[in-house]
Amino acid sequence: MHQFDRLVGEVRAALPGGLDACVSFVLFGNERQEIVDAIRQAQAASVRTHVVIVDNSEPPLDLGFAREMGAIVVATRQNVGYGRGHNVALEASRGKCRYHVVMNTDLQVEDDAIGRMVAFMDAHPEAGLGMPRVRYPDGSLQRLCRLLPDPRDMIARRVLHRTRWGRERNQRYEFHDWNYDTVAQFPFLSGCFMILRRSILDRVGHFDDRYFLYAEDLDLSRRVRQVSQTLYNPDATVVHEYRSQSRPSLRRIRYAAVSLSQYFFKWGWFVDAERDRINRETIKQFD
Numbered sequence: 001m002h003q004f005d006r007l008v009g010e011v012r013a014a015l016p017g018g019l020d021a022c023v024s025f026v027l028f029g030n031e032r033q034e035i036v037d038a039i040r041q042a043q044a045a046s047v048r049t050h051v052v053i054v055d056n057s058e059p060p061l062d063l064g065f066a067r068e069m070g071a072i073v074v075a076t077r078q079n080v081g082y083g084r085g086h087n088v089a090l091e092a093s094r095g096k097c098r099y100h101v102v103m104n105t106d107l108q109v110e111d112d113a114i115g116r117m118v119a120f121m122d123a124h125p126e127a128g129l130g131m132p133r134v135r136y137p138d139g140s141l142q143r144l145c146r147l148l149p150d151p152r153d154m155i156a157r158r159v160l161h162r163t164r165w166g167r168e169r170n171q172r173y174e175f176h177d178w179n180y181d182t183v184a185q186f187p188f189l190s191g192c193f194m195i196l197r198r199s200i201l202d203r204v205g206h207f208d209d210r211y212f213l214y215a216e217d218l219d220l221s222r223r224v225r226q227v228s229q230t231l232y233n234p235d236a237t238v239v240h241e242y243r244s245q246s247r248p249s250l251r252r253i254r255y256a257a258v259s260l261s262q263y264f265f266k267w268g269w270f271v272d273a274e275r276d277r278i279n280r281e282t283i284k285q286f287d
Helices: 002-014 030-045 066-067 081-090 115-125 153-159 164-173 200-205 216-223 250-267 274-286
Strands: 019-027 049-055 072-075 097-103 106-110 127-134 191-196 229-240
Touching: 002 072, 002 153, 019 030, 019 081, 019 115, 019 250, 030 049, 030 066, 030 097, 030 106, 049 066, 049 081, 066 115, 072 274, 081 097, 081 216, 106 115, 115 127, 115 229, 127 200, 127 216, 153 164, 153 250, 191 200, 191 216, 200 216, 216 229, 216 250
Parallel strands: 019 049, 019 097, 049 072, 127 229
Antiparallel strands: 097 191, 106 229, 127 191
């Protein structure tokens, strides 16, 4: 806790106020050019932004170039996890901005997506969370608008995905019968790009520290959905490399299994009345 408070204090002291959006990135051994590109894209937005970088690398990366570009850089000196890293920036941005944007460094922003998402949130004051259209580098759509999962959805996706039951279950979970071309509300939006209304974050809190990697975006999406809308905006686009799919590993599988178990222990496994109600409401909007 002492180190967290110290890092938050460092960021907060350097972060200007009156921002439209604070944009945070969490690093772990990332390549220099990817970091440079991420900073440039955030700084090129048509709205007033400032970049915060939290480096989880062991040992810390040499990020003097990032500071020279104007980013605020702090090093945790250990891998504290994705959500916990972003929490440093999220806590520091209290009162400094109208929105906080959580982004992966492997995103390519198209047509001022950050500015478009700020404008979208301004036009939808009922929304606490927004996500743009997300594509793979080949142009195909990433189906990242999802229901709140139950254990059967995870079994379908990760174990029985080659079966008819698994495919049908996953198609329902990711809305494969929907065109992703209209604004709609979903209770689970991907953490690769989340724009969060600062006033809503002050109500629901930040990422839950119990998740090291995976499920932190699911958990936060759900908590935001409890008090506001969580909206998908097709009029802004980012391209996402999605390394967790392109570079699978036993370690990532273990992280996912642990985090999902923690999520279900928190919210409920097969019995979760709130999940069932929210999912019914989500599906009903397409009837």
